[in-house]
Every structure is written in C-alpha cells, then in structure tokens.
Amino acid sequence: MRKRWLFLCMIILVGIGVLGYWKYQKTDKAVQADQDVFQSVEEAYDLIRKQSVHETSEKQLIEGAINGMAGSLKDPYSTYYTKEEAKLHREQLSDERVGIGAEITESQGRFIIISPMKDSPAEKAGLKSYDEIVQVDKERTDGKSLTELLALIRGKEGTVVKITVYRPSEERHVELNITRAAITQKSVSSKVLVSEGKNIGYISIAMFGEKTAEEWYKNTDELVKQNITALIIDVRSNPGGYLKSVAQIIGSLTKPKTTFAYMEDAVGNQEPLQLGKRDLAFEYDEQLQKLPTVLLQDEGSASASEVLSGALKELSRATIIGDKSFGKGTVQGTWPLSNGGELKLSTHKWLTPKREWIHGKGIKPTIEVEQDALYHINLPPITGNFKEGDFAESIQYVQQVLKAQGYSINRVDGYFDRTTAEAVKEYSKKHNLNNNKIMDEEFLFALRQEVVKYREKLENDLQLQMAISYLSHKISN
Incomplete structure (x- = not known):
C-alpha cells in the first residue's frame, strides 16, 4: 500500500x-x-x-x-479538472463541439430548453422552447449539475441520444431520439451600421478560441470591402481564451514588432510580447490599421479581452468605451495528468505595454458609459410558481425587472408583497397572460423573453450608441 x-x-x-x-x-x-x-x-x-x-x-x-x-493556492484560476471536466473545458474553446444544438438553462434544479438552434438536430427532432429535460437515455436528471447534464447529452457524432422532456403546453412527457452532430461555434460576428451616411463596421468577439483569429480576418475583410470608415470592437462579457488569438488580432491593428504586452514569471523576469508580419497567419489590409476604432468593454470583459483593451488603449490605437473591465492579470498553463484529468495553474502575470499589472483593478474606459438597469439585472428564471406571501430569489429578479420597466414596486428583496402582486397583475393584463397576481411559468417565460428582446435592440444599448456617436463625430471632422 x-x-x-x-x-x-x-x-x-x-x-x-x-x-x-x-x-x-x-x-x-x-x-x-x-x-x-x-x-x-x-x-x-x-x-x-x-x-x-x-x-x-x-x-x-x-x-x-x-x-x-x-x-x-487560494487562486480561483488554479484548478483541477476531472477527465470529464477537462473534455468539456477544451470543447468550450473549440470552434466545434458534438451535441444536439440547444440552449439550456438550469433553474431550481430543473433543466429548461430556452431554444433549439436553427436547423440543429434538436430542432429537427422536435425539441421546443420551455421543454424540461427529465431523463437522458435511461438516466434521470434529478440532482445533477448542468455540467453533468451536458456530459450526458454529448457524445460521438452520428450516435443517437434519447431525451425525455416534460412539455407543459401539452401536460405530458415526450421522448425524442436526437442524432448528435458537430455544432459549429462562431466566436466572431459582424455587421455594418450606418450613421449620418457613413458605414461603421461593428464586430463582436464572444471569446478567443482556436479559430477566432481566422474568423476575425474573414469578418474584417468583408467589412473593409463594404467601405467602412470606422470600426467598433465589442468584447463585452468576453471571458478571454487563447493568448495567440488575441495577439494576432492586435497584430492586425498595429504596426509590426509592436510590444503589446509583457509576460512576468514567478521570479520577476519580464518578456516583451511582439508580433511580426511573419508571425501573422493572414495578410491584413493596411486600411484596417488606419481606421478610427472604439473598443466596447464591461465588467465581464476579462483576461485576453483585457490584453486587447490594454494594448489598444496604451498604444493609442482605440478609444475604450463602457465600464471598467474585470481585472484578471494572470496567465494559466494546463498540464495533463495520468488519470485523464488536467491541472490548470497560474504561471505568469501579464502586464500592459506600459508595464501595468491590472489584476484586481481592471482597465478603466476612456469614456465611461453605464447601461440602464435592464442590462445589469440577471435574467428571471422560467420555472416556479409564486404567490403573495412567498419569499424567493426568483421573485427578487422579477421585482427588479418590473421596477426597471416602470411598474410600481415597493421592495426588491424577494418578498412577494401586495404591490408586487398588483404589478404582476398589471403586466399579465398588458401581455394577455391568464394569470391573476400569480408568477407562474407562463408569466416568468414571457418576462424573460421580453428582457432578451429589449437587450437585442440597438437603440437600447447606450454604450453602443455612444460609440457610434463618438466615431460619427470623429470621422466627420
């Protein structure tokens, strides 16, 4: 022994x-x-x-x-992944994963389908919004975490997974046989915004994955072809990812051999990070390097996102608009273990071009712009049944959303009082819901969807509107 x-x-x-x-x-x-x-x-x-x-x-x-x-180590970024968790972690940064193609949320121990992706195996098999997953193959979902559920759903491409759901609209259980397929994940998306007759390129980066630099190149190339006169880069709620990907993006916006950050090891040795033309995977249009640029960030912009923000700010290559970033100034390395798991450890600090360590401090925007209340409130859950006199965290979310929408709410502590009941009744009447002073699942689903649609409207995005206004003024002068 x-x-x-x-x-x-x-x-x-x-x-x-x-x-x-x-x-x-x-x-x-x-x-x-x-x-x-x-x-x-x-x-x-x-x-x-x-x-x-x-x-x-x-x-x-x-x-x-x-x-x-x-x-x-008391370091939240140093962690151990089991064999299963390590696989899921790698998939998160991959441009492709095998699954069914559905957005799933966990609420009070229940797993609810928000929506199946268009043309996904889930949609083709008949999975619907608001379905509750109760069993995967022969295994019940009771007591499982969302990570454990996803591990059950995923598998080899072409294999079939049997998912049993409870469908509230029909008050019955439905069994669906869904053939797993490779689901492509795009980390970069773009479009052209028109302001005062000028084309402004908008490009959003959700994370820095394996093929983010390639996606960036394709999207910016298309934007430049559409005669954009300025560029908005959106890394809000981007948790980071691979340093190589963000390095290539910085290289496309700055001159070759520019020092965009420093790496500091455990004994204090600092190494400048540069990217030359020969290190770039793509040939970039020189016009891209000259465009007036704004970077949008918020408190959810972390790690590699902050490397991008810190470089563009300190190199005077972009104006930063939004909120102060998260403040993660360490870099992690991952080692495989003999049991199939992985150990991730913080091995270096990264510093901005001016050698500032932003850990715990974040990067301050050039122009600070706060979103309105609906952008900061957690989305309401879509399960539960609450009435006057109840107390729950779910009720608190609903109270916050209703108050932000202008309804008369006296308290936002999660206690379902009389004013909350009246606001729920008023909201239900306005949206043709059948409930009366009751927060049932129909009410919660409708409220959640309304908040999602609100956030999708460009005119409600105050930070984006500031970026457009700033660039419109800059290119008109």
Whole structure:
C-alpha cells in the first residue's frame, strides 16, 4: 500500500510541476521531511478507507487530494479538472463541439430548453422552447449539475441520444431520439451600421478560441470591402481564451514588432510580447490599421479581452468605451495528468505595454458609459410558481425587472408583497397572460423573453450608441 500511495503522490507532484523546481540536491533532513509528509497522507488515506462510514473509492480520494492541493493556492484560476471536466473545458474553446444544438438553462434544479438552434438536430427532432429535460437515455436528471447534464447529452457524432422532456403546453412527457452532430461555434460576428451616411463596421468577439483569429480576418475583410470608415470592437462579457488569438488580432491593428504586452514569471523576469508580419497567419489590409476604432468593454470583459483593451488603449490605437473591465492579470498553463484529468495553474502575470499589472483593478474606459438597469439585472428564471406571501430569489429578479420597466414596486428583496402582486397583475393584463397576481411559468417565460428582446435592440444599448456617436463625430471632422 505504501509504495502504491507514494507512487500516486509522485504522479500528482509531477502533474503540478513541483519537481521541475527541485534543481538543488536535497539533504537527508529534507528527504526525511518529505517522507514524513507522505506518511501522514498515507495514514489519512488508510483511515478514510477503513474507518469512514461514507463509501469512497481510490479515485475519489486521489481526485480530492489534487483538488485540495490546487485549492490551497487560494487562486480561483488554479484548478483541477476531472477527465470529464477537462473534455468539456477544451470543447468550450473549440470552434466545434458534438451535441444536439440547444440552449439550456438550469433553474431550481430543473433543466429548461430556452431554444433549439436553427436547423440543429434538436430542432429537427422536435425539441421546443420551455421543454424540461427529465431523463437522458435511461438516466434521470434529478440532482445533477448542468455540467453533468451536458456530459450526458454529448457524445460521438452520428450516435443517437434519447431525451425525455416534460412539455407543459401539452401536460405530458415526450421522448425524442436526437442524432448528435458537430455544432459549429462562431466566436466572431459582424455587421455594418450606418450613421449620418457613413458605414461603421461593428464586430463582436464572444471569446478567443482556436479559430477566432481566422474568423476575425474573414469578418474584417468583408467589412473593409463594404467601405467602412470606422470600426467598433465589442468584447463585452468576453471571458478571454487563447493568448495567440488575441495577439494576432492586435497584430492586425498595429504596426509590426509592436510590444503589446509583457509576460512576468514567478521570479520577476519580464518578456516583451511582439508580433511580426511573419508571425501573422493572414495578410491584413493596411486600411484596417488606419481606421478610427472604439473598443466596447464591461465588467465581464476579462483576461485576453483585457490584453486587447490594454494594448489598444496604451498604444493609442482605440478609444475604450463602457465600464471598467474585470481585472484578471494572470496567465494559466494546463498540464495533463495520468488519470485523464488536467491541472490548470497560474504561471505568469501579464502586464500592459506600459508595464501595468491590472489584476484586481481592471482597465478603466476612456469614456465611461453605464447601461440602464435592464442590462445589469440577471435574467428571471422560467420555472416556479409564486404567490403573495412567498419569499424567493426568483421573485427578487422579477421585482427588479418590473421596477426597471416602470411598474410600481415597493421592495426588491424577494418578498412577494401586495404591490408586487398588483404589478404582476398589471403586466399579465398588458401581455394577455391568464394569470391573476400569480408568477407562474407562463408569466416568468414571457418576462424573460421580453428582457432578451429589449437587450437585442440597438437603440437600447447606450454604450453602443455612444460609440457610434463618438466615431460619427470623429470621422466627420
């Protein structure tokens, strides 16, 4: 047992990279100290396996040990992924994943379909908005997390997954056989906005994935062909991604060999990051590098998004409009482990071109613009049935949305009082809903969809409107 446990511990240490730093010759005293540590780990392992009333496996204990070591760093960005979680994490940054093509939300332990994607396997099989997933193949969804549910739904391309849903509109359960397919994920989208007779290019980057630079090139190339006179880059709610992708985007907007950031290692050595023409995967139009540019950011713009924002701001290449960014100034490396899992560790700090570390501080916009209340409120849930006298977080979301829309609401603490009931009744009457002072699922779904549609209207986006106004003024002078 001791040899096996010591061997497993050594694997864990190799995965973390600790052995890479042991470049000095250990003394006998140091070796003895290490053995004492491993002995206490072995003792704890044996006690848990033999004495605990809770059944555990060797796999659970090993993964718990790795989780504990990662957690001891007190770094939210250093984490351990199980084999299944590692696969999902890689898929998030991939341009393609195998699945059914549906937007799913978790609400109070229930998994609700927001909408199937157009022409997706889910749509073709008959999955509908508001369906509740209750079983995948032969496995119930009760007590599962959204991550666990997605792991059940995904699988090999061309295979069939049987999904059982409860359909409230028909008050019955429906079984659907859905053939999994490769679902292409686009991280970049664009369009032309017209202001005062001038074409302004708008390009949104949802994340920095494997093919984001390629998508950026295709979209900006098309925008330039449409004679745009200015450019808006939107990285709001972009959580980051691959540094290489954001580096190539910066390279398309700045001169070759421009230092766009610095990497600082654990001992303080700083390395300038530059991108030359030979490093770019594409030939960029020189016009793109001369266009007046605005970058939109908010508190959800993090990591690689902030590398882009910090570079364009400090190199005087773009005006930053919106809110202060999130403030993530570390870079992570990921190592595979022998059990199929992965360990992600913060290995470097990144600094702006002026060598500023923005961690915990964020990047301040050049022009600060706050959105109205409906842009900051969490979307209401779409499950539940609430009446006067109830208290719940879901009610609080509804109260916030109704108050932002101008309804008379005295409190937004989640307590369903008389004024909330009257506002619900007024909203229901206005939207031809059948409920009377009751927040049922029909009411919650209608309210959520209204908020989504509100946010999709360009005229309600105050930050975007400021960007358009700023650029219109700039190109007219």
